[in-house]
Every structure is written in C-alpha cells, then in structure tokens.
Amino acid sequence: MDEKTSTRKGPEFCSLRYGLALIMHFSNFTMITQRVSLSIAIIAMVNSTQQHGLPNASTEGPPVDTLNNPSRSMKEFNTGASVYEWSPETQGIIFSSISYGIIVTLIPSGYLAGIFGAKQMLGAGLLISSLLTLFTPLAADFGVILVIVIRTIQGMAQxxxxxxxxxxxxxxxxxxxxxxxxSIAGSGAAFGSFIILCVGGLISQALGWPFIFYIFGSIGCVCCLLWFTVIYDDPMHHPCISVREKDYIVASLAQQSSSPRRSVPIKAMVRCLPLWAIFTGFFSHFWLCTIIITYLPTYISSVLHVNIRDSGVLSSLPFIAASSCTILGGQLADFLLSRNLLRLITVRKLFSSLGLLLPSLCAVALPFVASSYVTTIILLILIPGTSNLCDSGFIINTLDIAPRYASFLMGISRGFGLIAGIISSTATGFLISQNSVFSASRILCLGGGTSSSCPLPSTCLACFFTSHLDK
Structure with missing residues (x-):
C-alpha cells in the first residue's frame, strides 16, 4: 500500500524535474529564436525586398506608412548594416538549409544520446548553434554560400x-x-517564436539587423552555462535531488523496460504501422508549422498591408497562443489520465486528431476570409495554438510505446517532419517569386491541405495507435 501511494504522490511544481522542464523550456526558446532570427532579419538584409514586395511588402500597393512617407520603409532599417541582393529563390534555399542540417544528425544523435547520455550532446549542440548565430552577420558579408553552410551546420547542431x-x-x-x-519544455519553442517575432523588428529598427543574431546568440551561450550546471541524464546521479523525489521517480518507472541491451529492432520498427502513423503525423504537422514560422510575416504584410513593425507584432500573437495551448494541453491530458476519465490510447488519439484537423481547417479557410481583418487574425492565432495539441498526442507517443528507443524514434520522426519543412520552405519561396500576393493568400491553405486532405488525423492515425498502445 505504501509503495502504491508513493507512485501516485510526489513533489510536483517545487521539484527538480519541473526545474529541468523549465531549463529545457529556456533551451528550446533559445534554439527557435536562433532559427527564426533570419526570417526576421532578412526583411532588412535583402534590398530587393522593398522593390519586389518580398517578403514583407505587397505588390498591389505600399503600406499606409510608406504612402505617407515613401522613404521611411528603407530608412527605418538604415542603421549602417549591409544589404544584399538575394532573390526569393535564394531566400527559400537559405531558409530550408537549416532543415537539411537538422535531418543529417537527427537519427544518429538520437541513437548516440541513448547510449552515451544526452546532457553532453544536447549542451554541445546548443553551444555550437549559439556560436554560429553570433557568426552569421559576418558570414553574410562573405557571401550567400557561406550563409547556407553556416545555417546547415547550425541545423546539425540543433x-x-x-x-x-x-x-x-x-x-x-x-x-x-x-x-x-x-509540454512545459516544448512550449519554449512557441514562446521563443512569439518573442522573436515580437521584438525582432524592433531590434532591427533600433540597432540594426546584425543585433538580432548577436542578442539571441549571446542568450544561447548563457543558457549553455545553465544547462551544463543543472541538467543531469538521470535522477540517480543528480547531486541536488531530494530522496523523496528520487524514490518517487524510480518507483514510477519501475514497470519500464531497463534492459541494457543496445540493439535496435529495425525490422520490427519498419513493419510497425503505428510508427508509420507517427511519422505521417510529424510530416503533416511540420509542413504547416514550417510555413507558419517562416512566412507568417510575409502573409500578414502581403494580405493585410501593414508595416514591418506591426507585422512583427501581429506575427507573434499566434505563438503566445501556441505556447499556452501546449502547456494547457499537457495539463489536460495528464488530468484525464490521472483521474482515469480516458484511457491512454484515447487521450493520444484525441489530441492527435484535434492537433492535426483543427489547424488544417483554419488554414484552408484563410483565403476565403482574406477581406476580413479580424477573422484573418483570429484564424492565424488559432492555427499554431490548436496545432500544438499534437504535443500531447503522437509527438509524445514514443515515450509511451518504446521509452528505451524514444530518442532514436524521435530522430526518425523529426526527420520525416524536416523533409516536409524542406519541401514547404523551398516550394513556398518559388511560389512567392512567381506572384507574391496571389501566392501569399494560398500558402497557408497549401499547408492546411497537406494534413487535412485525407481522413488520417481522425481515422487512420487513431486506428494505427490502437494496436500499439493496447499492447
């Protein structure tokens, strides 16, 4: 009876494991700001932006502020920093280059982290990404090829x-x-997107676009110090954990497989339909998320015709909703499980279905409500928010079905997602280069159609989960 009680009760919000979740939240915040920094800075970096309406100006007509003061759009970023002649196609390649880097290291790093421990590997990746962020403005002066190389290596580190x-x-x-x-740890990515989109334009306007990279690269270096000091691979070796919390975690995980065997059942994984459902979910989820993160300022400026400062603020709003929904979704999922209101399989299917279907419907509806400013903003806020319900669905599912191989499977899953990110970034850059206004009104519709054009979110995915979670 005492052992059963100990597995149910334990220190929570004042515990070390929640402190680790906050550190990971900060780490994810740092990495996403470093990744999105270029999407904000490139507005000021590229001279052809204002001439061709890309990526943050309309080809139908200039923003209201530019009508009142035609020289303001260029002067507001005239802080002595260099300006480059990069075509929309080149910008699309630059945006997708970080995904190429990430996909190279996802699978091997997930496997090696399971063998050698994640602390050193994660900390090294965060440090390398931060240093390369600091180096990006200098790399841009040497040419676009070096920027692509830097972004690719940074992707490998991330x-x-x-x-x-x-x-x-x-x-x-x-x-x-x-x-x-x-969800607490993962919400750092959404919160980081909110911050960089909210303040990135202001930093560029006040200090110059290089300071976007300098500031968030420096924040990453500070986060590395915190990471190496606080994070440990397991509770048994952490010097600051309480005996009560350590016993609670160990007792809770007692049913989990702890075999030291390192072999990975590749053949069984390839034949496992539930894993393919997870991979497909990641592909659909990342397709839409990549378009949102990379081209949301473009969409808002082209369709709603607002200046760059207001565009940045409006672009940030969806991600504060995403951060909140991530945390609330995690709380709700665990509440349903702890109260035995729903089975684990039902909870995962429910959040997976909602996280894929709802944002897809909102994205598909965008072109039809483009004339309504308020409705467009509401839908743009709902897309990332509802999409992050997936964090309590198939994204976390590898911890349920195969905790010993969680990192390896997460690497493969994110690999499928990054393939979607590469395709969507490159294709979107090409579409915008053809006709910015025509394409901008359909970019997010394309992203929504990818995950809503078949009944996978609500039927196939749920069925695939059933056989594996019932095991």
Missing part, C-alpha cells in the same frame, strides 16, 4: 539538441506526468 531531450525524459518523467513535463 538536431543534436532537439532529439536527445526524450532520452532525458525517459528517465526523469513519471508516466502520469509526461504530458505536463514535455
């Missing part, structure tokens, strides 16, 4: 940092708290 997190949670997160802990 791939190391993203994947190994699930190795840590496999040893730190009690089953009934996994949604909470991973």
């Amino acid at each position: 791939g190391m940092a993203w994947t190994g997190q699930f190795t840590i949670w496999a040893k730190w997160a009690p089953p009934l708290e996994r949604s909470k802990l991973t």
